[in-house]
Amino acid sequence: MAKLYFRYGVMGSSKTANALMVRYNYEERGQEALLVKPELDQRDGARFVASRAGLSHPCIYFTDLRNMTPEQLHAYACIIVDEAQFLTRAEVRYLTGLVDEQNIPVICYGLRTDFKGELFPGSQELMACADIIEEVKTICWCGKKATFNARFDAHGVVLKEGEQVVLGANDRYIGLCRKHWKEGNLGPQ
Numbered sequence: 001m002a003k004l005y006f007r008y009g010v011m012g013s014s015k016t017a018n019a020l021m022v023r024y025n026y027e028e029r030g031q032e033a034l035l036v037k038p039e040l041d042q043r044d045g046a047r048f049v050a051s052r053a054g055l056s057h058p059c060i061y062f063t064d065l066r067n068m069t070p071e072q073l074h075a076y077a078c079i080i081v082d083e084a085q086f087l088t089r090a091e092v093r094y095l096t097g098l099v100d101e102q103n104i105p106v107i108c109y110g111l112r113t114d115f116k117g118e119l120f121p122g123s124q125e126l127m128a129c130a131d132i133i134e135e136v137k138t139i140c141w142c143g144k145k146a147t148f149n150a151r152f153d154a155h156g157v158v159l160k161e162g163e164q165v166v167l168g169a170n171d172r173y174i175g176l177c178r179k180h181w182k183e184g185n186l187g188p189q
Contacts, residue, residue, distance in 0.1 A: 151173055
């Protein structure tokens with residue numbers, strides 16, 4: 001029985017590396033896994049997913065996925081969605097249809113919240129609809145579990161205002177524990 005998974009974590013918790021490793025594991029067992037991302041995410045280039053650890057693989061856009069026929073979809077043992085926080089509620093509901101009606105497992109990776117501590121719409125819908133929700137963990141500079149995404153400026157000041165989505169600024173984000181996120185404390189320099 002297929003399930004919808006949401007695996008979330010803060011920036012730098014290896015979500016994309018995990019997604020790429022899961023895709024590879026399917027391939028190693030002679031099964032095809034389809035790697036998908038929202039078209040909004042162009043950081044790694046068109047139709048391409050890359051992790052900070054150096055793993056990478058071609059992918060399709062979510063709009064391409066929606067244009068596939070059931071016959072085309074059934075060529076895949078699993079669908080893996082990276083950067084799932086950028087999905088709309090309707091797109092997450094589409095994924096539930098793939099699971100429930102097409103019996104295709106779907107594994108989504110993404111951020112739970114933005115730098116202000118607010119849920120992304122796609123993440124909110126995944127938290128509500130996913131069969132299995134798992135945290136991809138990493139630590140704050142202090143050693144506690146990092147649960148917040150901090151965005152900071154060129155002077156190291158943690159920002160709490162601004163646009164929810166700023167792509168291509170990975171060097172301006174870090175995962176922090178709640179205490180240090182609230183304090184705006186990026187740790188020893």
